[in-house]
Amino acid sequence: MRKTILLLGSLAVLFSCTQLIEEDALTDNAYQGDDGCVYCHTNSERLKALAKAEEAGGGDGG
Amino acid sequence: MAPLEPWEKVFINLGRRDNVGEIDYHLAEFSCVDCHGGKSDQFNNMEKAHTGLIKDPSEYHLLDGENNSCGGASNCHNAIVSEYKNSLHQQLWGEKRMVALRFGVDNFEACPTETQVGYSGECTSCHATCGDCHISIPNSAGQGFISSHRFRKTPDQSNNCTACHGSRIAHDFYGDAETGRKGDIHFEKFMDCLDCHTQAEMHTGITDTENTHRYNYDLAPSCTQGCHTDSVALEVRNIYHVQHFADLTCHVCHSQPTYNNCTGCHVKNEWQTDPVYQANNPVEDFKIGLNPLPGHSNAKYATLRHIPIAPDSYSNWGPVSANIPAYDTRETWKFTTPHNIRRFTALTDTTGGVGCMASCHPYQGSDNRDYFLFRNFIQSEWGNEVDANRNVVVDDDLPPLWR
Numbered sequence: 001m002r003k004t005i006l007l008l009g010s011l012a013v014l015f016s017c018t019q020l021i022e023e024d025a026l027t028d029n030a031y032q033g034d035d036g037c038v039y040c041h042t043n044s045e046r047l048k049a050l051a052k053a054e055e056a057g058g059g060d061g062g
Numbered sequence: 063m064a065p066l067e068p069w070e071k072v073f074i075n076l077g078r079r080d081n082v083g084e085i086d087y088h089l090a091e092f093s094c095v096d097c098h099g100g101k102s103d104q105f106n107n108m109e110k111a112h113t114g115l116i117k118d119p120s121e122y123h124l125l126d127g128e129n130n131s132c133g134g135a136s137n138c139h140n141a142i143v144s145e146y147k148n149s150l151h152q153q154l155w156g157e158k159r160m161v162a163l164r165f166g167v168d169n170f171e172a173c174p175t176e177t178q179v180g181y182s183g184e185c186t187s188c189h190a191t192c193g194d195c196h197i198s199i200p201n202s203a204g205q206g207f208i209s210s211h212r213f214r215k216t217p218d219q220s221n222n223c224t225a226c227h228g229s230r231i232a233h234d235f236y237g238d239a240e241t242g243r244k245g246d247i248h249f250e251k252f253m254d255c256l257d258c259h260t261q262a263e264m265h266t267g268i269t270d271t272e273n274t275h276r277y278n279y280d281l282a283p284s285c286t287q288g289c290h291t292d293s294v295a296l297e298v299r300n301i302y303h304v305q306h307f308a309d310l311t312c313h314v315c316h317s318q319p320t321y322n323n324c325t326g327c328h329v330k331n332e333w334q335t336d337p338v339y340q341a342n343n344p345v346e347d348f349k350i351g352l353n354p355l356p357g358h359s360n361a362k363y364a365t366l367r368h369i370p371i372a373p374d375s376y377s378n379w380g381p382v383s384a385n386i387p388a389y390d391t392r393e394t395w396k397f398t399t400p401h402n403i404r405r406f407t408a409l410t411d412t413t414g415g416v417g418c419m420a421s422c423h424p425y426q427g428s429d430n431r432d433y434f435l436f437r438n439f440i441q442s443e444w445g446n447e448v449d450a451n452r453n454v455v456v457d458d459d460l461p462p463l464w465r
Contacts, residue, residue: 034103035093035094035102036101036102036103036104036105036111037093037094037095037098037100037102037111038074038081038082038094039105040105040108040111041072041073041074041094042073042074042075042076042082044069044073044075047069047072047073048067048069050069050108051067051068051069051071051072
């Protein structure tokens with residue numbers, strides 16, 4: 001029983017850590033290449049600063 | 063569906079990946095500018111970087127009208143790009159056909175130039191590009207990557223299909239737990255759009271462009287196509303089928319009357335300032351009328367929906383389009399196939415041991431008459447549409463005692 005709890009606990013900690021890494025990576029720009037498009041479009045903070053509100057359709061047709 | 067924030071629409075989430083090539087094969091083989099244009103060497107100047115940007119490279123008219131980036135330049139998907147160019151989703155043949163018929167001509171190209179320009183400016187925004195189904199939320203539904211610009215072979219039902227087909231499909235198909243509205247039984251059985259609407263139906267080009275629309279189309283799905291073909295023939299499954307199978311479409315009995323019609327959304331949105339329109343148009347219903355599409359179904363009766371078109375609907379396209387010349391020749395209550403099917407509906411309810419005829423047959427004085435399309439009902443609500451619907455009202459086709 002203890003082994004099971006320990007195993008499940010370890011998995012939960014491991015999963016939480018990967019989620020934290022994922023969330024952290026959202027704002028990091030991991031891209032190191034020379035393509036300006038990818039440089040901006042993979043960085044959420046940069047996009048938030050630059051992307052303007054735009055008029056787009058609302059769906060719900062048909 | 064709720065629109066994404068502007069930045070979310072174009073955000074590619076690398077996560078723990080090192081480069082975009084790990085997200086998708088296409089992104090490894092091609093650079094962004096190969097398809098989208100723009101200037102990839104402008105790191106710190108958004109305007110310059112977006113010079114010559116092609117937002118949706120799968121849009122045919124942005125190249126030469128015959129090709130798009132999925133086929134032409136890259137020479138990868140040429141066959142399907144060539145085929146899809148003439149498909150229903152790309153060309154909206156059905157819409158064009160109805161515009162032509164209401165102008166008294168046989169094909170869209172014979173309509174006045176002003177009308178063609180007006181139509182192209184307003185109505186064609188709903189056509190679907192390759193990217194609308196395989197990469198992003200469709201252009202006409204607000205746009206935005208579904209999964210970081212991954213090319214998805216199979217479209218996503220909620221982000222692609224019902225992002226556009228929202229009012230009359232999504233609300234009916236999914237149901238609504240808050241209001242207690244039941245969804246379609248096929249949805250509850252974990253079927254999705256593509257279980258019935260095949261890849262071929264989506265992609266195949268139309269050759270008979272003057273006579274094809276989404277119902278008059280041999281690739282359209284049918285209830286007996288692979289399903290509902292049990293050992294006991296559907297025609298003799300029960301006494302109701304024995305009696306009605308030849309005369310009624312499946313939807314007449316098995317669609318829930320809480321159908322979300324066109325008005326359900328239009329009244330709430332752009333036409334909400336028109337008190338006359340609001341007062342005259344119920345948001346939920348269909349009517350049972352005479353089948354206007356004998357080429358699609360042999361049934362005599364079918365479910366019909368009221369479409370929002372008036373004699374002056376195209377008046378903002380200019381004086382030639384101000385009054386639709388052949389308005390009275392085409393019904394404004396059109397064939398419909400509500401996506402809210404159940405075995406037991408208000409019309410097939412046999413609770414208490416009564417036959418379902420008690421729930422459906424339109425005897426004189428019965429509330430069931432509300433299910434059927436009568437001339438007086440149209441006259442009372444939309445007097446200028448009586449002539450247009452003379453071929454679909456049931457007044458002269460009911461048994462004498464019910465008239």
